[in-house]
Amino acid sequence: MKIKEDFVLRKVADSYVVVPVNKLTLDFNGIINLNETGAFLFEKLQSDCEKADLLKAMLDEYEVSEEKASADIDSFIKKLEEADVLE
Template sequence: MKIREDLVLRHIGDDHIIVDPGQDMVDMSKVFTLNDSAAWLWEKLAGREFTSSTMVDLLVERHDLPYNQAEEDIRKLVEVLEKNGLLDKLANAG
């Protein structure tokens, strides 16, 4: 899978917001915010293909979590990213 290359992660105060710079007008009903860990993962993975396992490994390395907890967290994150069209559909096999 791959994060859509047209999206940009912006840091505004303490918030991490995903912006679609291609929109003529910002649709405030489609603003996505990420927590610190998800934003860190986004930055680590932007511009490259990756798998859920890659995401789990990065999360475990950064937070020293039990592997099964990291797997569940990543499963939920990927589900949200896919549901909201934030992943590149052409590379979405992983």
């Protein structure tokens, strides 16, 4: 899975936002706000990867249980799918 090319992540003050660029500005109105972990996962998803890759990256970066990280990744991916951000 991978983030569509026309979505970019930006840090604004202490917040992370995802905004559409190019042709997606016509179809997608608004922005997506992310916390630090969401931004971390978003950056990983800018390259094609699988859930197992995301899980390994989260476990390497954060002090979190595998079960909690897995559930958080599932929730994050679901929200990205609902917003039609994934290819």
